[in-house]
Amino acid sequence: MIPTRDSVREHLQGVFRDVFEDDSLVISDETTAREIPDWDSITHITLVVAAERAFSIQLRAAEVGKLANVGQMVDLLLSRIGTSWVG
Amino acid sequence: MDLNDKSQKLREVKVLIHNGCHEEARQQLRSLAHPGDPLAFQMKYASLWRQLPTDPRARVIRAALIATSSVEHLAQIWQFWLAQDGFLCELYVAPFGVFPQEILDSDSPLYHHHPDLVWILEGHRDFRISATIQDSPEQIDQQIQDYLGVRSHYWELLIQRLGCEVMVCNVDLPATRGFGNLEASAMWSPAGLLRRYNTLLAQHTPPGVIVLDLDHVASCYGRRLWHDPRFWYHSRHAFALDATGEVAFAAARLAGALRGLTRKVLVLDLDNTLWGGVIGDDGLSGIQLGDGPDGEAFVTFQKWIKQLRDRGIVLAVSSKNTEVNAREPFQKHPAMVLRLSDLAAFKADWRDKATHLREIAAELELGLDSFVFVDDNPAERALIRRELPQVHVPELPSDPAFYVDALSRWNYFEVATLSREDRLRADAYAANAQRSSLQQSVSDLPSFLMALRMVAQVGGLSNMTLPRIAQLINKSNQFHLTTTRYTEAKLVQMVADGTVCRWIQLRDQYGDHGLISVVLARADGDGLTIDTWVMSCRVLSRGVEHLMMRVLVEAAKARGITRLRGQYRPTPRNGLVAELYPSLGFNQVGADESGSWWELDVNNWAPAQHCYIDCLQEQI
Numbered sequence: 001m002i003p004t005r006d007s008v009r010e011h012l013q014g015v016f017r018d019v020f021e022d023d024s025l026v027i028s029d030e031t032t033a034r035e036i037p038d039w040d041s042i043t044h045i046t047l048v049v050a051a052e053r054a055f056s057i058q059l060r061a062a063e064v065g066k067l068a069n070v071g072q073m074v075d076l077l078l079s080r081i082g083t084s085w086v087g
Numbered sequence: 088m089d090l091n092d093k094s095q096k097l098r099e100v101k102v103l104i105h106n107g108c109h110e111e112a113r114q115q116l117r118s119l120a121h122p123g124d125p126l127a128f129q130m131k132y133a134s135l136w137r138q139l140p141t142d143p144r145a146r147v148i149r150a151a152l153i154a155t156s157s158v159e160h161l162a163q164i165w166q167f168w169l170a171q172d173g174f175l176c177e178l179y180v181a182p183f184g185v186f187p188q189e190i191l192d193s194d195s196p197l198y199h200h201h202p203d204l205v206w207i208l209e210g211h212r213d214f215r216i217s218a219t220i221q222d223s224p225e226q227i228d229q230q231i232q233d234y235l236g237v238r239s240h241y242w243e244l245l246i247q248r249l250g251c252e253v254m255v256c257n258v259d260l261p262a263t264r265g266f267g268n269l270e271a272s273a274m275w276s277p278a279g280l281l282r283r284y285n286t287l288l289a290q291h292t293p294p295g296v297i298v299l300d301l302d303h304v305a306s307c308y309g310r311r312l313w314h315d316p317r318f319w320y321h322s323r324h325a326f327a328l329d330a331t332g333e334v335a336f337a338a339a340r341l342a343g344a345l346r347g348l349t350r351k352v353l354v355l356d357l358d359n360t361l362w363g364g365v366i367g368d369d370g371l372s373g374i375q376l377g378d379g380p381d382g383e384a385f386v387t388f389q390k391w392i393k394q395l396r397d398r399g400i401v402l403a404v405s406s407k408n409t410e411v412n413a414r415e416p417f418q419k420h421p422a423m424v425l426r427l428s429d430l431a432a433f434k435a436d437w438r439d440k441a442t443h444l445r446e447i448a449a450e451l452e453l454g455l456d457s458f459v460f461v462d463d464n465p466a467e468r469a470l471i472r473r474e475l476p477q478v479h480v481p482e483l484p485s486d487p488a489f490y491v492d493a494l495s496r497w498n499y500f501e502v503a504t505l506s507r508e509d510r511l512r513a514d515a516y517a518a519n520a521q522r523s524s525l526q527q528s529v530s531d532l533p534s535f536l537m538a539l540r541m542v543a544q545v546g547g548l549s550n551m552t553l554p555r556i557a558q559l560i561n562k563s564n565q566f567h568l569t570t571t572r573y574t575e576a577k578l579v580q581m582v583a584d585g586t587v588c589r590w591i592q593l594r595d596q597y598g599d600h601g602l603i604s605v606v607l608a609r610a611d612g613d614g615l616t617i618d619t620w621v622m623s624c625r626v627l628s629r630g631v632e633h634l635m636m637r638v639l640v641e642a643a644k645a646r647g648i649t650r651l652r653g654q655y656r657p658t659p660r661n662g663l664v665a666e667l668y669p670s671l672g673f674n675q676v677g678a679d680e681s682g683s684w685w686e687l688d689v690n691n692w693a694p695a696q697h698c699y700i701d702c703l704q705e706q707i
Binding site for chain 1 (some may be wrong): 094098102125127128130131134159160316318320321322324328329601
């Protein structure tokens with residue numbers, strides 16, 4: 001199965017739920033730190049490190065801080081994971 | 088346990104907390120958390136722990152963390168791991184980039200926090216020394232000594248101003264090398280310099296300062312993984328964020344050891360723990376020990392345990408076996424490393440193991456919280472965790488090749504210093520068995536005490552005795568009238584300010600107990616107030632307390648003081664000394680919520696009728 005934005009976002013949602021300890025959390029491309037009260041600079045790092053592990057990828061140092069919303073994260077992850085990724 | 092399973096279990100912990108089942112949540116969390124788990128898990132452990140009410144039994148550590156990198160995650164996770172050892176850490180984290188200004192400025196927030204432990208976290212990037220092939224080893228050493236001198240100045244300032252302890256790190260060597268293998272031998276190379284710094288730091292650590300072996304943490308984690316420069320460039324994180332749990336855990340164990348926390352007793356199962364197979368079924372020639380991959384692994388495990396025994400960890404056996412079968416390998420198997428004489432207790436029968444452990448604790452007069460229980464059987468481990476939650480029960484992998492690793496990585500037996508008394512301890516418990524047989528051979532207590540031929544030495548605080556005095560005060564729970572806890576620096580300060588400190592060392596014909604009792608007392612007005620009185624329970628009922636009374640009376644009389652005052656502050660563990668003061672002739676003069684107050688006119692004091700201890704007095 002070729003990964004899609006939807007399948008990546010769904011997998012990423014699992015990471016968000018884990019990090020923010022909220023099993024009802026739903027994310028969309030437009031979700032930003034403003035909508036999630038606990039999303040500060042500290043949890044941002046936790047989130048990025050957890051996402052790297054969940055998707056078995058490494059972001060570049062310059063990319064870590066540029067992820068303003070979920071949509072950008074999904075795009076970046078999609079561009080990094082191979083076509084063999086099964087989530 | 089798989090991380091997905093762990094995630095699920097953590098959700099259950101959250102529900103437990105939500106439903107108010109705090110004790111169960113605490114235990115679940117304790118059995119789930121592992122220092123090697125990734126960052127997101129560590130953060131969740133810390134977060135769930137904070138949602139639990141403060142454990143009323145927790146001991147407070149006021150700490151400060153000053154780092155040359157970002158440590159927001161580390162700080163929270165460190166507090167979590169300290170809490171696992173029963174400490175409530177009131178932590179001040181210095182903002183990024185204020186090292187060393189916060190230390191130099193006596194009016195900085197650091198000093199306003201009044202920490203009794205300061206952790207200074209630097210890494211290889213802070214190391215500013217460079218050298219060339221032209222530099223001689225002497226020139227390089229001089230440079231490093233100068234650099235260390237600056238550090239020592241910071242540490243001394245902290246100790247002088249706060250009376251605190253200081254935890255520093257050695258440097259984590261990089262994974263990259265410009266000079267290849269030459270860096271292993273050339274002192275002037277980047278890795279050569281860092282290695283030399285670590286060596287000189289270890290050799291020149293001043294009193295009150297302790298070194299956290301950060302380089303060991305890095306190498307165990309895997310140097311290439313440890314160094315993740317991306318998060319240094321992005322947010323000044325000095326090492327891989329997924330290694331945060333390991334660093335926090337190592338620092339928590341060391342901080343705990345500074346407070347005198349360590350485990351003393353290792354209780355071992357036999358079948359499939361010390362050898363492969365079941366002695367009762369397979370017989371002496373059928374168990375795996377010595378030959379073959381498993382047999383070799385069990386021998387290695389036993390050698391490792393023997394090392395612990397040689398540094399004073401008390402060993403005991405708890406096995407479901409008939410006693411004859413259980414003892415046979417110790418007596419007859421040529422590959423056995425451990426001997427019956429290495430063991431302070433041997434329980435082999437069909438009763439449950441919680442009963443075994445309770446009996447061992449009673450026999451050795453040691454608290455169950457100082458016990459580590461090792462058993463290959465998950466059901467036995469689960470039973471002990473449930474019945475005796477204060478006992479430490481590590482998971483054991485199915486392959487005995489990893490037994491040493493599984494036990495070693497928890498670092499249960501961490502100590503800040505290894506005193507002479509530590510090394511003597513295991514011998515002392517073995518000698519106790521001999522004393523017991525003497526006790527049976529002589530009919531009454533006075534004859535027994537006389538036959539022991541006890542000799543005591545009395546002295547005051549010195550550099551030689553300071554570490555042991557601090558250790559005894561901080562580790563004792565039972566014979567401890569006021570349960571005071573003091574750092575080495577604080578003790579030095581107190582004695583400089585006039586507090587009287589006296590210790591007693593004791594030996595008898597069976598062995599040397601080392602320094603086993605300490606009092607601290609200060610003069611105020613016509614009285615000498617006993618601030619602290621501790622004694623090791625190994626020498627109970629020998630009359631040491633009467634000797635200490637004589638020492639106190641002499642100290643009072645030498646100062647022209649007529650009254651001795653003492654307080655008994657009850658705790659769940661010091662009921663043993665509730666009647667000490669009245670038994671020594673003190674009269675109760677008051678009581679408040681913290682305890683009872685007692686007084687004695689030294690002119691009315693009558694020494695115990697019989698004293699069986701010969702006393703040598705040092706110049707004080």
